[in-house]
Amino acid sequence: ENAVLRVGHFPNITHAQALVAHNLSRQGKGWFEERLGPGTKIEWFVYNAGPSAMEAIFAQSIDLTYVGPGPALNAYTKSNGAEIRLIAGAANGGAALVVQPDQDLKTPADFRGKKIATPQLGNTQDISCRAWLTAGGLKITQLGGDAQVLPTQNPDQLALFQQKRIDAVWTVEPWVSQLERESGGKILVDEKDVATTVLVSSVKFFAEHRDLAKKFAQAHAELTEWMARNPEEAQKLVRAELLEETRSDMAPDHIAQSWKRIVFTAEVPRASVESFLQNSIKAGFIKRAPDLSSLFEKP
Amino acid sequence: MKRTLLATIFFLVLLVIWSVIVQAKIWSPILLPSPQSVGEYLLGAARDGTLLQATGVTVRRLVVGYLIGIAIGLPLGLLTSAWKFVEDTIGVLALGLQTLPSVCWIPLALLWFGQTESAMLFVVVMGTVWSVVIATDTGVRNIPPIFARAARTMGSSGLHKWTKVILPASLPYLVSGMKQGWAFAWRSLMAAEIYVTILTGFGLGHLLHYGRELHAMDQVIGVMLVIVLIGLLTDKILFAPIERFLHQRWGTGLR
Amino acid sequence: MKRTLLATIFFLVLLVIWSVIVQAKIWSPILLPSPQSVGEYLLGAARDGTLLQATGVTVRRLVVGYLIGIAIGLPLGLLTSAWKFVEDTIGVLALGLQTLPSVCWIPLALLWFGQTESAMLFVVVMGTVWSVVIATDTGVRNIPPIFARAARTMGSSGLHKWTKVILPASLPYLVSGMKQGWAFAWRSLMAAEIYVTILTGFGLGHLLHYGRELHAMDQVIGVMLVIVLIGLLTDKILFAPIERFLHQRWGTGLR
Amino acid sequence: MSLQEELIGPPPAKLIVENVSKWFRTTRQTVHALDNVSLNIGEGEFVCLVGPSGCGKSTLLDIISGLETPDEGVVMADNEPVLNPGRHRLVMFQESALFPWLDVTGNVMFGLKLKPGLTNKERLEIAKFFIQLVGLEKFSAAHVHELSGGMKQRVALARALAPNPRVLLMDEPFAALDALTREQLYSDIQRIWQKRRKTIVFVTHNVREAVCLADCVILFSRNPGRIREQFDIRLPRPRDINSVELAEHSGEITRALKGHSAGEVSDS
Amino acid sequence: MSLQEELIGPPPAKLIVENVSKWFRTTRQTVHALDNVSLNIGEGEFVCLVGPSGCGKSTLLDIISGLETPDEGVVMADNEPVLNPGRHRLVMFQESALFPWLDVTGNVMFGLKLKPGLTNKERLEIAKFFIQLVGLEKFSAAHVHELSGGMKQRVALARALAPNPRVLLMDEPFAALDALTREQLYSDIQRIWQKRRKTIVFVTHNVREAVCLADCVILFSRNPGRIREQFDIRLPRPRDINSVELAEHSGEITRALKGHSAGEVSDS
Numbered sequence A: 001e002n003a004v005l006r007v008g009h010f011p012n013i014t015h016a017q018a019l020v021a022h023n024l025s026r027q028g029k030g031w032f033e034e035r036l037g038p039g040t041k042i043e044w045f046v047y048n049a050g051p052s053a054m055e056a057i058f059a060q061s062i063d064l065t066y067v068g069p070g071p072a073l074n075a076y077t078k079s080n081g082a083e084i085r086l087i088a089g090a091a092n093g094g095a096a097l098v099v100q101p102d103q104d105l106k107t108p109a110d111f112r113g114k115k116i117a118t119p120q121l122g123n124t125q126d127i128s129c130r131a132w133l134t135a136g137g138l139k140i141t142q143l144g145g146d147a148q149v150l151p152t153q154n155p156d157q158l159a160l161f162q163q164k165r166i167d168a169v170w171t172v173e174p175w176v177s178q179l180e181r182e183s184g185g186k187i188l189v190d191e192k193d194v195a196t197t198v199l200v201s202s203v204k205f206f207a208e209h210r211d212l213a214k215k216f217a218q219a220h221a222e223l224t225e226w227m228a229r230n231p232e233e234a235q236k237l238v239r240a241e242l243l244e245e246t247r248s249d250m251a252p253d254h255i256a257q258s259w260k261r262i263v264f265t266a267e268v269p270r271a272s273v274e275s276f277l278q279n280s281i282k283a284g285f286i287k288r289a290p291d292l293s294s295l296f297e298k299p
Numbered sequence B, C: 001m002k003r004t005l006l007a008t009i010f011f012l013v014l015l016v017i018w019s020v021i022v023q024a025k026i027w028s029p030i031l032l033p034s035p036q037s038v039g040e041y042l043l044g045a046a047r048d049g050t051l052l053q054a055t056g057v058t059v060r061r062l063v064v065g066y067l068i069g070i071a072i073g074l075p076l077g078l079l080t081s082a083w084k085f086v087e088d089t090i091g092v093l094a095l096g097l098q099t100l101p102s103v104c105w106i107p108l109a110l111l112w113f114g115q116t117e118s119a120m121l122f123v124v125v126m127g128t129v130w131s132v133v134i135a136t137d138t139g140v141r142n143i144p145p146i147f148a149r150a151a152r153t154m155g156s157s158g159l160h161k162w163t164k165v166i167l168p169a170s171l172p173y174l175v176s177g178m179k180q181g182w183a184f185a186w187r188s189l190m191a192a193e194i195y196v197t198i199l200t201g202f203g204l205g206h207l208l209h210y211g212r213e214l215h216a217m218d219q220v221i222g223v224m225l226v227i228v229l230i231g232l233l234t235d236k237i238l239f240a241p242i243e244r245f246l247h248q249r250w251g252t253g254l255r
Numbered sequence D, E: 001m002s003l004q005e006e007l008i009g010p011p012p013a014k015l016i017v018e019n020v021s022k023w024f025r026t027t028r029q030t031v032h033a034l035d036n037v038s039l040n041i042g043e044g045e046f047v048c049l050v051g052p053s054g055c056g057k058s059t060l061l062d063i064i065s066g067l068e069t070p071d072e073g074v075v076m077a078d079n080e081p082v083l084n085p086g087r088h089r090l091v092m093f094q095e096s097a098l099f100p101w102l103d104v105t106g107n108v109m110f111g112l113k114l115k116p117g118l119t120n121k122e123r124l125e126i127a128k129f130f131i132q133l134v135g136l137e138k139f140s141a142a143h144v145h146e147l148s149g150g151m152k153q154r155v156a157l158a159r160a161l162a163p164n165p166r167v168l169l170m171d172e173p174f175a176a177l178d179a180l181t182r183e184q185l186y187s188d189i190q191r192i193w194q195k196r197r198k199t200i201v202f203v204t205h206n207v208r209e210a211v212c213l214a215d216c217v218i219l220f221s222r223n224p225g226r227i228r229e230q231f232d233i234r235l236p237r238p239r240d241i242n243s244v245e246l247a248e249h250s251g252e253i254t255r256a257l258k259g260h261s262a263g264e265v266s267d268s
């Protein structure tokens, strides 16, 4: 059987499994190819944001993709569960609240009147940030409130942070490390067990090739374990792959520093996704709680 | 009358084709929503004020940015066409910079203005001004030289020549350049609204962007329709009368 | 000679200002890299082939998309200027669609073409074609009517009239429209390369995007310089000779 | 077809202008350009229109050519109503109307290329012949804007003559030419026209020129444009513009012109 | 300043053209447009240039006005070299060169607005006067493209006369006008010029017209453009274009013209 699997991922350190496997595929030592049986071909696709990857799933351009839980949940909700399934976890943690070193910011109450940047309105970090501030007694609305939560593109956060135009940033690796390295940002909240990346499958693929999906998820789990055992080698592969895909080099110590804050795991992050959903509803981004029963599927 | 009817039929046919494609379920309804759901979104958003407010915010930014772009670009274009030195410097810059995508200006905008309306305006202006410079320059260069010659022998020179002869003589070109500048301004503003999030106003670009982020294609297509509509209205209200006026004056535009 | 010298001095002064700002350390070197580091990046990327390859990929897409855009837009523009029915339908569509940002076309492109070069071309074509339609239409409408009248009495009509009279008579307008279309094509392609990631080629848009993502500002500015340079070269190689030719023929362009 | 045969060409056409009226309406005013103008021009006849500036001569040519439609009345060419312009009724406009994107040869070739039944070599030969006729062979590759006023008019003349149309409508074709070039052209053109006859309507302000060329001179008056008087010129051809008989005729027409319009120039 | 005073205006200027030569160089050919042309035009003198088409008359006017620079030689106006065009040396071009973005009044006002020392009311009054002079008061608000050929030329004439320049350079200003309008204008304009004298250089193909208006008629020849002969006309003014003396003079000049250029039209 000559199966072709089309798999998507982002050129981002939180998608390390995909980066490693993609690089191995390039070298002809494909991790998934070996484990899915001879003749299997993996076609890798690169996206730079969740919505594009989900659109590709909708358009049936790809079968599987690594993606953030936010876009996955959005896609699931929008399609009333008809398009995607979450078949494995990939990475937890890596997101953090970074504050200006010279400001005495400790508790949510200290953020009254401050500006906090998040990567995207309604994404995982944005929701976490709003939930954290609200839990601390602040009143936060979508466009204002006691503190200003400013959705700001990741690349722009550093500049604004350096110029002290924003007081804090709630973002994800590799930008957290960069804020630490380049402008001495201090980590105030480190979200170790919040899901950052998951592995999703299109419903069509899942229904028609359940065996392949299962093998893929297994291979993914094995790869995750291998990475835990061989972090240095994995980081090298990640760096090589990032260079391939973005033609831009990322410093090895930057990768290592980011790596420390991320927990790679194939465990399905059910609790994290559910709390994300609750927080989204509280923040008003999701109007009606969807039935999550068919989102999580173990192939 | 007959013209309106024919055009209406054409657009109705487009609508029907759209419906049929949606009915046929060739593509996932999430990516291609039905006309009805788009209509419902538009109605809902119009009723709760989102749409009106976003349109207001965007149009205000657009008009301000566009006017600044013209106010800077038009004189610069005149200068590049008048002086070789300006042509070799500003003119060359304009030629190069006009192809730069708006996203290139965003880091600079944030660096200089922070997350403010000014940053957004900066992006729009940078996206518009170079094309206005080039359109003006080209327009001026294509004027039949007899006009300038006649004016000069009547004692017109310097500012008078530029404002009373060169500028009106190149009007047919300028209007066509301004129309394209308007499109550049729109596209730049959409990019700016997507990339520069600020809290002073939630525009159509944001609606479009978040619609896409949240896979609300009815919202995306709804906002696209609004943008198209505004484009058409601007033409009918702003550009078409100017063009009609020019055609009458010049005796052109007949076939 | 003197012109080149003055222009060179101007650009050297710009370079010096840049260096001074970097030296003054107003902004962190991550935000504003020095000319040297940009130069080093460019040298390195040129040496390892990245730059050449990316430029090749982008320029190929650009040229193909632009040519398709013109091949579709020019005839459509002629049609809109010739027939009221087409003007009321396609013309109206063009007016509305030209203001749509490229990002609007991406879901449709994915839907229709999947993740292929075609999807990317589709975005570029959609970003270019409407502005070409409008430029052509405006150009044709601004022709002095005497040309068409003279041609008609000599028996020119239909296709002959359009290709041998209307088209050459509106050339000065068309060239100016084509120049703007070229800028639209560039900007659309950059958006397409950022949003539609495909494996068949890594273009300048990708370089720009990832440079930004990874805060490699030397890369971002380097790529911007390359884009500006290509813009200038295109003008010098493609548009300037055409314009010079037209000016010679028409006797315009003198001051 | 050789150049010689080509010089003979198709037969001329008969033109009937019946009760033609034309108004130009703008938001500011309405100009009554032509009022009930009727003309009967036989096959191969040469008719000159003479009249004060703004009396509707150019407008009448436009209507005969089919470029403008009359508000009232019809124009018939060979008993067919004229609805559209076509290559059998060629107009030489008052402005030179040359195409700036073509050089002199290109302009002269334009109408020829639209004429069927000729090879390209023949066309080029004919074009050369007429460029030579108007004395511009040294400028056959010049751009339009490099020509002097009179040279432009001569190119336009060559362009109009080259395709040998059945009807030729000429609007002040010699206005920008010096007397000498003009006289040379009168005789050259009369010679050609004798060989390949055609129906010609010719506008001029030069009464002598009209008498020298025409079978019939038609006098227009203005406000609104009307036919005032018609003079048949029955002098033998070829005519010499400096002959005494011709001067007599032209004196008569000039007197009529002055008599009719005496008050007009000052009152208008 | 009233209209009456304005009619007197500034003194005319003296023009000296010294050994002017001009070549037009294109990639295809080089045209020797003017060869060593020298002219001495006194204050208030009226000079007519006559010559075959393409002999460089328009080019000479351009050079005198300052629009073109000669390749050799200089032009002096009041003993100052002419380097740039200016409102004291106004040109009426061979093409009407009207501004399509202005209506008739706007076109006539254009030069007036650049003339200091007048109120806007006076300017309007002057413009009206000249529009009336050329018989276009009914078309004072018309757009340029709505005018007939002769009407355009009359607007251009009004535009050139209105600012009352010290030097007036006119290139075939009456070419598109009928005889009657022309004669009317000859007498009107002679009347005005007698009151407010100016230096005038006038190009025409009509030798009678030249003799009727000029103090001095200058005959050009072509290839390259050279001055062939100069005729002083010492007839009393106002002159009647139909007078016998005038006809004699013009006969003489015409003969000279034909004698010189006899071979030229056919050989060029």
Ligand SMILES: Nc1ncnc2c1ncn2[C@@H]1O[C@H](COP(=O)(O)OP(=O)(O)OP(=O)(O)O)[C@@H](O)[C@H]1O
Pocket (backbone or CB within 6 Å): D024, D025, D026, D031, D033, D052, D053, D054, D055, D056, D057, D058, D059, D060, D094, E145, E146, E147, E148, E149, E150, E151, E176
């Ligand atoms: N397009 C137009 N719009 C409005 N009025 C027009 C138009 N064309 C011509 N007219 C008017 O119609 C009248 C006749 O014009 P026409 O050009 O036929 O005159 P003509 O006899 O050719 O004069 P001339 O000898 O000056 O060329 C004029 O009063 C002119 O103003």
Ligand SMILES: Nc1ncnc2c1ncn2[C@@H]1O[C@H](COP(=O)(O)OP(=O)(O)OP(=O)(O)O)[C@@H](O)[C@H]1O
Pocket (backbone or CB within 6 Å): D145, D146, D147, D148, D149, D150, D151, D176, E024, E025, E026, E031, E033, E052, E053, E054, E055, E056, E057, E058, E059, E060, E094
């Ligand atoms: N811009 C130009 N480029 C090239 N040649 C030119 C240019 N202007 C004029 N010439 C040439 O110079 C010569 C003189 O032209 P000019 O216009 O002065 O003639 P003219 O005496 O005014 O003739 P006409 O009586 O026909 O108006 C002509 O042979 C013409 O072809």
Ligand SMILES: [Mg+2]
Pocket (backbone or CB within 6 Å): D057, D058, D059, D094, D171, E148, E149, E150
């Ligand atoms: Mg006329």
Ligand SMILES: [Mg+2]
Pocket (backbone or CB within 6 Å): D148, D149, D150, E057, E058, E059, E094, E171
């Ligand atoms: Mg001339």
